[in-house]
Amino acid sequence: MNLEYGPPTRNAYGEALVELGRQHEEIVVLDGDLAKSTRTYMFQQEFPERFYNVGIQEANMVGLAAGLSASGLLPFVSSFACFLTNRAYDQMRVSVAYPRLNVKFVASHGGISGGEDGATQQSVEDLALMSSLPGMIVCVPADGYATRALMPQLLTAETSCYMRTGRPRVPVIYDSESESGIELGKANVIRPGDDLTIVACGLLVAEALVAAENLAEEGVEAEVIDSHTMKPLDEATIVQSARKTGRVVVAEEHQIWGGLGSAVARALSAREPVPMRFVAIDDTYAESGEARELLDAYGLTAPHIYNKARELLD
Amino acid sequence: MDLSELEVLTYDIRADVVDMINTAGSGHPGSSLSMVELTAVPFFRIMNLDPENSLWPKRDRFVLSKGHGVPTLYSVLARAGYFPLEELSTLRKFGSPLQGHPDFSRLPAVEASTGSLGQGLSIAAGIALAAEQLDENFHSFCLLGDGELDEGQVWEAVAFSAHHNLGNLTAVVDYNKFQLDGPVDEILGLEPLVEKWQSFGWQVKEIDGHDLKAVDSAYRWAQKDPDTPRAIVAHTVKGKGVSFMEHNNDFHGVAPDDEETKQALQELEQARKGVKK
Numbered sequence: 001m002n003l004e005y006g007p008p009t010r011n012a013y014g015e016a017l018v019e020l021g022r023q024h025e026e027i028v029v030l031d032g033d034l035a036k037s038t039r040t041y042m043f044q045q046e047f048p049e050r051f052y053n054v055g056i057q058e059a060n061m062v063g064l065a066a067g068l069s070a071s072g073l074l075p076f077v078s079s080f081a082c083f084l085t086n087r088a089y090d091q092m093r094v095s096v097a098y099p100r101l102n103v104k105f106v107a108s109h110g111g112i113s114g115g116e117d118g119a120t121q122q123s124v125e126d127l128a129l130m131s132s133l134p135g136m137i138v139c140v141p142a143d144g145y146a147t148r149a150l151m152p153q154l155l156t157a158e159t160s161c162y163m164r165t166g167r168p169r170v171p172v173i174y175d176s177e178s179e180s181g182i183e184l185g186k187a188n189v190i191r192p193g194d195d196l197t198i199v200a201c202g203l204l205v206a207e208a209l210v211a212a213e214n215l216a217e218e219g220v221e222a223e224v225i226d227s228h229t230m231k232p233l234d235e236a237t238i239v240q241s242a243r244k245t246g247r248v249v250v251a252e253e254h255q256i257w258g259g260l261g262s263a264v265a266r267a268l269s270a271r272e273p274v275p276m277r278f279v280a281i282d283d284t285y286a287e288s289g290e291a292r293e294l295l296d297a298y299g300l301t302a303p304h305i306y307n308k309a310r311e312l313l314d
Numbered sequence: 315m316d317l318s319e320l321e322v323l324t325y326d327i328r329a330d331v332v333d334m335i336n337t338a339g340s341g342h343p344g345s346s347l348s349m350v351e352l353t354a355v356p357f358f359r360i361m362n363l364d365p366e367n368s369l370w371p372k373r374d375r376f377v378l379s380k381g382h383g384v385p386t387l388y389s390v391l392a393r394a395g396y397f398p399l400e401e402l403s404t405l406r407k408f409g410s411p412l413q414g415h416p417d418f419s420r421l422p423a424v425e426a427s428t429g430s431l432g433q434g435l436s437i438a439a440g441i442a443l444a445a446e447q448l449d450e451n452f453h454s455f456c457l458l459g460d461g462e463l464d465e466g467q468v469w470e471a472v473a474f475s476a477h478h479n480l481g482n483l484t485a486v487v488d489y490n491k492f493q494l495d496g497p498v499d500e501i502l503g504l505e506p507l508v509e510k511w512q513s514f515g516w517q518v519k520e521i522d523g524h525d526l527k528a529v530d531s532a533y534r535w536a537q538k539d540p541d542t543p544r545a546i547v548a549h550t551v552k553g554k555g556v557s558f559m560e561h562n563n564d565f566h567g568v569a570p571d572d573e574e575t576k577q578a579l580q581e582l583e584q585a586r587k588g589v590k591k
Contacts, residue, residue, distance in 0.1 A: 028447060050447065052478075060436045060470035067440020067454075070418065070426065072371065073447055090430050091467070095437055099418035099427040 001213040003171035003206050010108040010165040012144035014039025016151035017076060017106075021047050024155065026074045030054055030061050037167075038078040038108045058083050062091035062103075069101040074155070080114075081107035081123035081164055089129055096160055097133040103160045105130070110140065110164035111253030112286040112294045113203055119285040123164070128258025130162040131231045137161040138231040139184065140252075140260075142205035145174035146228055149182035157184060164202065168291045171206035173226065187234035189241065193221035196309055197241040197248045199264050201227050203295070204251040204279065210302035215309055222309065230260050235267040242272045247312040251279035251305050253295070277308035315358040317526050318589070323358070323393065324350050324526070325586035328555040329579055330389035330402055336575040338406040341414070342382040344565040348490035348550040349383050349457060351529045356455055357390045360533045365395035368423040374452050375441050377426045379434020380459030380488065381415035382567070387424060388412050396423045432465025434458060435485055439475045442483040442543075453537055457486045461493030464502045469514070475543040476515030483543040484536040485516070488523060490552040492563045511545045523548025557581060 021027050021043055033056045035041040044051040054061045058079055065075040077084070084107045085092075096103050112122045131138045137157055141147040147165060154161045173190060174182065182188060190205070191212050200208040205226045212222035223241050227234065242248050248268060250261040261278040268274060281298050295301050315323070327350050335341035353376075357363070361374035378387050385405060392399045397411075404410035411421040415429025426437045438456035445452050462468065475483050489507070491498050498504060511518045519535055521528040529548065536544040552566070553559025556578040559570075570578060 028443075052443070054474055055477075057467075057470035057474065059433075059467040060439075060474055063433050063436020063467065063471065064440035064443060064474070066426065067377075067437040067442070068444045068447070069440075070437070071441050071444030071448065073444055091433055091436070094427055094430040095433050101418075 001210050003209065005169045006172040007144050008166055008169055009141055009144060009147045010039045010167065012147035013106055013151070013165050014042040016148045017043045018046050020151060020155055021050065024074065026072065027076060028052070028068055028073050029076045029078070030065055032056055032058050032061050032079040032083065034079050037080070040078045058088040059091050062088040063095050065103045066095035066101055069103050074102065074104070076104045076106060078106050078108065080121060081110040081126045082121055085123065085126040085129045093133060097136055100135055101160065102158060104154055105160070105162045106165060107162070108165045109167045111166060111202065112281065112298060113253060113291040114167045115291045115294060116288050118288040122286055124255045124281050124285065126164060127230055127252070127254045127260065131263065135159050136231065137184070137229070139229045140164045140202040141228050142202055142226055143170050143173045145172070145176070145179040146182050149179045150184055150228065153184035166203060170203060173205055182228065185229045185232050185234060187225050187227040187229070187237040189223060189237065190226050191222070191224040193223035193245065195220045195245055196222045196312060197225060197245045198222050198251060198305060198309070199225045199227050199238055199248060199260065200251040201230060201260050203253050204300060207300065207302045208251055208305055211305035211309060214302065214306050220313060227260060227264070230263055233263050233267055235271065238264055238267060239272045242268055242274045246274050248274055249277045249279060249305060249308045249312065251300070253300055254280055256280035256282055275312050277311055279305050279308055317530065320354060320358055321526055322586060322589050324354055325555070325582050325589070327354060327386060327389045327393065329582045331385045332556065332570060332575055332578045332582070334385050334388070334402050334405045335569045336572065337403050338569065340406060340569050341385055342567050343570060344492065344553040344559055344563065345380065345383045345459065345490070346386040347554045347556060347559060348523070348552050349386050349488045350554065351524050351526055352457055352486055352488055352548055353386050353390050355526065355529045356533055357394050359530055362452070363394070368396055372450055372452055375425050375438065375454045377428070377434045377438040377441070377454070377456045378416055378424065379428055379456050380431065380462055381428035383459070383488070384416045384424070387416065391423050431459070431462035432467040435468055435471040439471050439480060439483055442475070442480040443478070445482050451482065453482050453484065455484045455486065457488060460487060460489045460491065460498050460504060463487065463504055472511065472514045472516065479541045480543045481540040485543065485545040487545065487547045488550050489547055490550040492552045492566060494566055496563060508547055511547070515542065517542050517544045518547055519544070520547045521549070523550035524554055555582060555585070
């Protein structure tokens with residue numbers, strides 16, 4: 001199966017932010033000296049007066065966003081996922097989530113596919129951290145279309161949100177038509193099947209599709225679900241699929257502890273217990289390397305999903 | 315409210331604080347008592363506020379970064395008309411908006427949720443930015459403890475606010491010389507504190523934080539520069555107003571018992587009468 005590659009999700013974020021900025025004067029954007037990388041520079045170019053490059057100070061940046069939000073503005077805050085969620089976690093907790101303020105956190109270079117910079121700039125804990133904050137919506141779009149489709153929905157959600165974007169170019173899953181079917185909080189069944197369910201998010205959605213193709217060659221029809229919204233989890237869609245197939249693999253570019261796999265397992269154990277397998281980073285940090293190389297070395301590519309699926313089938 | 319009336323009120327606020335913390339059975343009396351004048355003056359003399367409509371968009375804001383001193387803020391808010399005085403006895407009780415540390419979602423008048431030290435000045439700076447964005451001229455005040463200046467985030471906010479010329483931001487340091495485990499100068503000294511703020515580009519006034527006149531004129535001074543954030547370094551006494559709590563760090567985070575409370579309230583009542591004469 002040959003998926004075409006398209007621009008990184010961070011590009012779609014930057015473009016969508018400019019579009020939203022034109023319609024919503026209340027949007028202000030803060031970045032911690034990574035605007036070129038997170039793509040908020042696009043917003044800066046068009047709306048310099050509504051953009052703050054705060055310098056390399058994530059903690060202060062999140063506090064500023066809290067003050068802006070409490071005063072009626074709508075801040076979008078961007079940095080690398082590793083820095084924003086790890087360095088400013090207490091600020092997101094006490095200054096933003098606890099008082100139930102409305103701040104949109106969009107962080108790039110999620111997962112290990114940031115690649116060559118090595119483990120310090122990669123993010124393998126962000127989904128666990130962010131989904132632990134009460135009231136926080138958490139999503140991981142698979143491609144530019146999904147990113148663009150989610151942006152206005154994040155904007156209108158009356159709670160704080162975290163969206164992870166990525167550095168590399170990504171396989172394109174959706175198109176300008178199917179984009180309209182992407183709803184925050186609703187998982188998309190992007191390939192129907194009766195024998196096995198693969199739930200994935202972000203880059204691993206494409207890997208799941210490839211694994212499903214490989215399984216199909218052996219007569220196994222896998223249903224692939226893009227759970228781009230991890231919190232709130234679309235339990236209904238996942239439960240329905242598990243009830244039909246009786247086997248579920250969850251795949252994500254994240255630590256095995258506390259990510260999408262944990263969320264899906266919790267939902268299914270309560271509502272439709274079925275045998276499950278998990279494709280995720282196994283309690284370790286990654287290293288420098290090309291994105292594809294790392295994804296493969298740390299067990300996150302299609303063959304790994306295929307193998308987990310075979311464990312459930314055999 | 316004129317300053318002599320306000321002086322009388324400071325004794326009432328101190329009595330509220332002692333009483334509330336005794337009733338709650340826990341809290342931070344020493345840290346609350348040192349900030350009474352620094353909190354009362356802006357609410358009764360300086361800020362544009364509407365207690366009937368605590369989220370009035372044009373109001374001036376007061377962010378209490380040293381969240382553990384919140385009993386004083388609650389007393390001031392109640393006495394300014396934000397909620398009935400009787401509610402003060404619900405401090406730290408289940409279901410009360412008067413949480414152990416301020417929570418914006420339960421009591422919007424506190425402006426921010428704080429309690430994890432070092433976060434308030436960033437929020438206050440964000441409020442100051444918002445005034446710019448909204449083309450409003452409200453002022454953002456932030457009261458910080460001395461101990462919390464240990465936190466790096468405070469200095470991130472100090473640098474940011476000077477760089478962005480936030481003349482509508484004022485930081486007030488309640489410099490009572492103690493933090494939880496002991497004297498500030500033993501645990502992590504802050505001196506030279508005035509020079510630290512100045513070197514970041516702030517203008518600074520150093521005052522006696524219990525001298526109402528000095529506090530009042532410092533708050534007025536702080537609002538006068540449109541382009542430079544200003545800091546008030548206020549020398550204060552931990553436990554101020556209660557003889558056995560003054561300079562005594564044992565009352566940093568321990569509630570007075572009933573006997574101590576009785577004595578404290580008697581002392582405050584005596585002193586209050588002294589003012590009236």
